[in-house]
Amino acid sequence: xxxxxxxxxxxxxxxxxxxxxxxxxxxxxxxxxxxxxxxxxxxxxxxxxxxxxxxxxxxxxxxxxxxxxxxxxxxxxxxxxxxxxxxxxxxxxxxxxxxxxxxxxxxxxxxxxxxxxxxxxxxxxxxxxxxxxxxxxxxxxxxxxxxxxxxxxxxxxxxxxxxxxxxxxxxxxxxxxxxxxxxxxxxxxxxxxxxxxxxxxxxxxxxxxxxxxxxxxxxxxxxxxxxxxxxxxxxxxxxxxxxxxxxxxxxxxxxxxxxxxxxxxxxxxxxxxxxxxxxxxxxxxxxxxxxxxxxxxxxxxxxxxxxxxxxxxxxxxxxxxxxxxxxxxxxxxxxx
Numbered sequence: 001x002x003x004x005x006x007x008x009x010x011x012x013x014x015x016x017x018x019x020x021x022x023x024x025x026x027x028x029x030x031x032x033x034x035x036x037x038x039x040x041x042x043x044x045x046x047x048x049x050x051x052x053x054x055x056x057x058x059x060x061x062x063x064x065x066x067x068x069x070x071x072x073x074x075x076x077x078x079x080x081x082x083x084x085x086x087x088x089x090x091x092x093x094x095x096x097x098x099x100x101x102x103x104x105x106x107x108x109x110x111x112x113x114x115x116x117x118x119x120x121x122x123x124x125x126x127x128x129x130x131x132x133x134x135x136x137x138x139x140x141x142x143x144x145x146x147x148x149x150x151x152x153x154x155x156x157x158x159x160x161x162x163x164x165x166x167x168x169x170x171x172x173x174x175x176x177x178x179x180x181x182x183x184x185x186x187x188x189x190x191x192x193x194x195x196x197x198x199x200x201x202x203x204x205x206x207x208x209x210x211x212x213x214x215x216x217x218x219x220x221x222x223x224x225x226x227x228x229x230x231x232x233x234x235x236x237x238x239x240x241x242x243x244x245x246x247x248x249x250x251x252x253x254x255x256x257x258x259x260x261x262x263x264x265x266x267x268x269x270x271x272x273x274x275x276x277x278x279x280x281x282x283x284x285x286x287x288x289x290x291x292x293x294x295x296x297x298x299x300x301x302x303x304x305x306x307x308x309x310x311x312x313x314x315x316x317x318x319x320x321x322x323x324x325x326x327x328x329x330x331x332x333x334x335x336x
Contacts, residue, residue, distance in 0.1 A: 033109025052092020088122030090175030135326030
């Protein structure tokens with residue numbers, strides 16, 4: 001029986017429907033799992049995504065031809081039937097289910113199994129073959145529980161405010177920044193945002209996603225004008241002239257990479273919060289088991305190690321080379 005999907009130099013391709021999923025080169029028809037820039041790129045003739053992803057893509061990519069599809073709705077494309085299902089990664093993110101002649105394959109894009117209170121919660125989709133990320137596919141990666149994370153961040157911010165410092169927290173502009181906004185306590189002080197973060201906030205607020213009040217950082221905003229503030233910035237903005245306007249400060253990263261010893265030290269951060277919008281080790285294993293799939297393809301992250309682990313567990317596991325990046329704390333991620 002022919003494979004439902006093939007792996008090409010343009011992206012993941014479905015011959016039966018003549019479409020690509022998250023292609024990294026221009027193609028006639030692209031189905032998009034989510035709006036991060038390594039999965040949703042400019043130059044496709046047409047796009048299909050959830051409404052939430054479409055809104056962010058229009059913000060990032062401009063005037064594009066994009067159709068939308070609701071979670072769970074089925075659409076016939078050629079000889080394939082496709083549907084989109086929550087991935088739990090960022091608002092609007094989806095796993096894409098493709099059914100062809102009784103065979104069901106699922107492309108996860110990026111995902112996490114923890115309900116972050118912001119994104120539509122991950123929904124396992126039964127399938128014969130599952131294409132999974134494994135950005136954090138080693139046992140060392142286990143995320144801080146949400147309630148403990150909330151206490152850690154708010155305690156750090158409050159301590160900074162008490163000592164006359166600005167708390168500067170680095171996080172991706174789409175997804176993680178808004179997740180953190182939902183965790184912090186606005187009673188501690190004002191919340192300031194890098195322009196890339198605030199642009200995304202505006203897009204998500206327009207979709208009805210509730211976020212606390214924030215203040216966009218411009219030339220008039222400094223540590224003196226807003227004492228005791230929390231600043232949400234893209235990771236690439238930390239340590240730059242932009243950040244120095246806040247005067248005495250404490251810098252922190254919110255990243256899954258904070259689980260590795262030495263990373264925070266190399267980045268000269270005062271604090272590291274272990275959190276990611278990707279699945280940790282337990283989440284990856286739980287998600288794959290929940291699909292019931294026998295064939296697993298791993299696309300980006302610790303692919304070789306995770307493939308060997310899956311093979312040892314009895315899966316028909318394979319590594320696929322892609323242009324997806326996973327989580328990179330040096331990236332501004334969707335800074336436009």
